[in-house]
Amino acid sequence: MYDLSLPWWAYALMGAGLVVFIGMIAVSVRRNHGVKRSLFASPYTLWMIIFTVLPCILVAYYAFTDANGAFTLENFLNFWDSNHTKNQLYASMGEAAAAYITRGTVNVDTLVYSLWMAFLCTMICLLLGYPAALFMADRRMKIGPTIVILFIIPMWMNFLLRTIAWMSILEDQGLINQLLHFLGFDGVKLMYNSGAVLLGMVYNFLPFMVFPVYTSLSKLDPKLGEAAQDLGCNEWKTFTRVTAPLSLPGVISGITMVFMPSVTTFFIPRILGGGNTMMFGDLIESKFLTEGNWNVGSALSMIMMVLILISLGILRKFDPEGEGGGIA
């Protein structure tokens, strides 16, 4: 059998959590002369504190300290100029060395590339997903629910497996190239470029666009469409004046749910891009795991988090009530 034993501190942590939980219940019951509803959230709150809030604090701590634990802003300067540390050394070595000072742009370039890829992925998902959702939500279409299931089934599989499966389709000896050879054509290079990465991203994130849009469209009262027609709208105007504006919350939350994971994507570029393309997520990963430079890695993570928070704030302006049911 597998060894399921955990280190002693894991048990200690769980025990402590249990004690705190029971203690909170006891205190709350005594104060309210009964159980308060919010109490049931406390295990989750505890989980959040340990695995989300604490790591965030740690990231902030590492981002603003150097290897010795002293406060510094160097890590952020390293984002702007990846040669920053080296350049400082050159600058201190006098005139002769100063000639070697060049700004390293790899971090900024990777961020711009990631944002661009995420933007493209979101747009493609919207262009593919909205019509699909519109079709699925149409009550006259008897096969709509079947298509919903077809969209869900791949999501039951692990995302890494799905991505790796694309390799066997796209690679030089893959399904497509074998078919081309069989038909007498030359093979084409499908893997290890931005296109393959984009394909993998769209494939993985498309459901996150389709479902919020589908939900907001299927919630629409069909009588509203009839009312629009009654008042003089043809099919197209019914769409532009009633259906589209009323599905906006779903679109906003779809954009959020596709854009966020797209910006932070890693692994897909490594599998389908073969190291020829690097996205910001890969960069952060390499800072932590390859270079072991937790401080710069944390600074990059913070920059990304701030960017995500800003875009969430902008999107929220369009859907203040969070009707789309997304994470925005």
Next chain:
Amino acid sequence: MMEQEHLIDLKGICKEYDGTQVLKDINLYVRKKEFVTLLGPSGCGKTTTLRIIGGFEYPTSGEVYFEGKEISALPPYKRRVNTVFQKYALFPHLNVRDNIAFGLKLKKVPKSEINKKVDRMLDLVNLSGYGKRHVDQLSGGQQQRIAIARALVNEPEVLLLDEPLGALDLKLRKEMQLELKNMQQQLGITFIYVTHDQEEALTMSDTIVVMRDGKILQIGDPKRIYDEPANAFVADFIGESNILRGTMIKDELVHFAGHDFVCVDSGFGENAPVDVVIRPEDIMIVGEDIGQLTGTVQSVLFKGVHYEMMVSTGEVTFKVHSTTMQPQGSKVGINIVPFNIHIMKPMQEEAPSDV
């Protein structure tokens, strides 16, 4: 005198859904400025008929004419009718003013004119000052008025109303009935109104169309429908009634409840089976010794204006409405005057295989 022209004609309309016939040969005309009510129990096809006039459904067979021109296949946005939907169907992303202006904006009416018309409509429905409100900040009655304003602002030839007052409470419903009727007379627009509430139909309509199982049972003005129902179903549906099986002995003499009654109907033949309909308020309670029938009061209910008593003669039980109460268990006499006895041909109960 010129015969008032038909505005809408339905000719032989049939409608099928997945092999089920919901409308069977509907023939109906609507005149200009008429208030026509389609009345019937749920599932009788009244809403489907309205939706066919509005263009939201197309008939399986038969034609719809508007001012003599066939419009059966015309989409809703090309018809000169507007609809007030059952649950209002106001646009939740627009405020009150933009909801009302929706149709005018589509027609590219100049802005100043739109503003003027919308203001006039808000005035008409007593909601001026509500223009900037969001529709979900309004009560049901207010939403109802906005829905009416949104339809009327387009100055349609015909306004279709699908149980528009169904979601309102009784008091508000009565008020709105009067308001709607006033509006209709004031604006001179043809109303086609769908309801299952017979009282509403009687209050508002010029013409009532009673429907059942996809067929028209009777068309007539409210008084005629109430006083001379075409069959026992109409009698039962419009107001309350006692429906008894009887035999027409000869002209102007009918036998039911074990007694011969003089009546005013004739032409049914001799010894013919008939349905006898008597309104509860037409049964007079008299002294035990002078009644045509005698019976025992089995139950008494206070209904506000009158008492509702069930009086059993042993053979049949009559529902009687009276302003004077007879105590439960007391023996009473029953009298019915000839012109309050309505004789009609027995209803052909439809065999289900007819579908």
